[in-house]
Amino acid sequence: MMFQSPADVRAACRRGQWTNVTAGLCGSFAQANLAILPADWAFDFLRFCQANPKPCPVLEVTDPGDPLLKRIAPQADIRTDLPRYRVYRDGQLVDEVLDITSLWQDDFVGFLIGCSFSFEAELLAANIPVRHIELGTNVPMYRTNVSCHPAGRFRGPMVVSMRPMKAQHAIEATIITSRLPAVHGAPVHLGDPSLIGIKDLDKPDYGDPAPVYPGEIPVFWACGVTPQAAALASKPPIMITHAPGHMLVTDLRNDELVRDW
Numbered sequence: 361m362m363f364q365s366p367a368d369v370r371a372a373c374r375r376g377q378w379t380n381v382t383a384g385l386c387g388s389f390a391q392a393n394l395a396i397l398p399a400d401w402a403f404d405f406l407r408f409c410q411a412n413p414k415p416c417p418v419l420e421v422t423d424p425g426d427p428l429l430k431r432i433a434p435q436a437d438i439r440t441d442l443p444r445y446r447v448y449r450d451g452q453l454v455d456e457v458l459d460i461t462s463l464w465q466d467d468f469v470g471f472l473i474g475c476s477f478s479f480e481a482e483l484l485a486a487n488i489p490v491r492h493i494e495l496g497t498n499v500p501m502y503r504t505n506v507s508c509h510p511a512g513r514f515r516g517p518m519v520v521s522m523r524p525m526k527a528q529h530a531i532e533a534t535i536i537t538s539r540l541p542a543v544h545g546a547p548v549h550l551g552d553p554s555l556i557g558i559k560d561l562d563k564p565d566y567g568d569p570a571p572v573y574p575g576e577i578p579v580f581w582a583c584g585v586t587p588q589a590a591a592l593a594s595k596p597p598i599m600i601t602h603a604p605g606h607m608l609v610t611d612l613r614n615d616e617l618v619r620d621w
Contacts (some may be wrong), residue, residue, distance in 0.1 A: 366433065366609040370441040376458055379443045381605035384493045387481030390543060390614055391607035392419055393473040393584030394438060394445075396460075396600040399424045402469035404512030408590065409471065411509040415518050415586035417542050419610070422470035429472070432610040438470045444603035446588065451595030460600055468600075473584045474543035475607050476521050478614055482536050488529045491570040498605035499523070500564035501585050505557025506548075508586065516590035520548060520580040522561065524572040530579045537581070542617040549580040556580065566604035 361378060363369045366389045372378035382391055397405050402424075409416035420431045422438065429436045439461045447455040447463065457463075476499070480490050492499045499521045506518040525533060530550055538546040549556050561578060562569045566585055572578055591599040602608070 366611050369609040370433070370436055373443050374437070374440040379458055379606075381498045382443065382607045382609055383477050383480065383499060383605065386609050387484065388613055390419075390432070390478040390610050390612040390617055391475040392432060392610055393475050393587070394442060394600075394602040394608060395471045395473065395587040396438065396468050397471075397596055398465065398598065399467040399469050401513065401596045404514050405471060405587070407511035408508070408514035409473070411511045412518070412586070413541070414544060414548060414582035415508065415584065417474040417544065418471060419474055419542060419612075420472040424469050425466040427464060427468075427470065432472055432612050433608065434611070436608065436610075438472075438608070439464055442602050442608050443606040446601050446603050448588070448591040448596070448599040448601070450597060451592050456603055463600065471587075472608065472610075473587070474617075475584050476544050476581045477607055478543040478617065479537050479540050482540070482614060483533055486532055486536060488525065488533055491524050492568065495570065497570070498567035500561070500568060500570050501566035501583050501604055502553070502558045503565045503589055508590065513596070514590050514594045516586070516593035518548070519565070519583040519585040519589050520556070521567075521583040522553075522564075522570065522578050522580050524570060524576040525579050526576055530577060533579060539618050540614070544582045544584070547579050548582050551577050553578055553580075
């Protein structure tokens with residue numbers, strides 16, 4: 361399916377016509393992770409994001425009970441405009457759904473968090489291959505042994521996404537992504553995955569494996585799936601997130617992220 365604009369992607373999600381990953385869609389536009397919590401947990405989560413800006417760079421926070429966005433995609437509805445959602449209750453993943461309208465609560469607060477899919481268009485423009493886009497799969501994501509800074513009731517490990525690259529491409533990618541802190545910025549680790557607690561690159565905790573070819577190194581970026589790991593550790597009564605790789609496509613262009621954040 362071809363999309364002319366982010367609004368087209370969101371409309372297709374709303375109608376249930378697009379339920380797949382969003383990597384590579386509307387490449388010049390930023391994408392966002394989602395976390396939704398009851399208001400009495402929202403302040404602790406905001407503090408968690410502020411304490412961990414690499415994995416959790418906040419782009420927008422909604423008013424309690426209001427599912428419509430105002431800044432990054434005006435009038436987008438966070439109940440319907442992502443391809444898939446995950447529902448956590450008391451720290452357990454209990455469901456994956458296409459629409460959360462029936463689950464919506466008057467006290468829900470939505471957090472839109474920068475996504476590394478946003479900088480992939482900049483990598484491709486610099487002729488840096490992105491393996492999971494080449495393969496048509498989801499990016500591999502891993503829980504690490506790097507602990508996030510706790511805040512209030514929230515704690516948990518950092519999650520990272522991985523893209524294999526030749527060393528020169530890794531250097532160029534570091535320079536490019538360092539200009540985009542709103543979508544995780546520069547990598548947090550390059551090379552030996554065991555140093556950050558990853559035992560097997562072929563067994564990601566989320567997403568699909570991506571082969572690392574001879575002459576390449578794995579390059580790891582902080583990932584907006586980190587809040588889902590925090591949900592498992594912190595056990596809020598309910599937390600709704602995007603399904604890994606199934607993002608909100610926003611109306612923000614990537615070059616606006618450089619200027620505005």
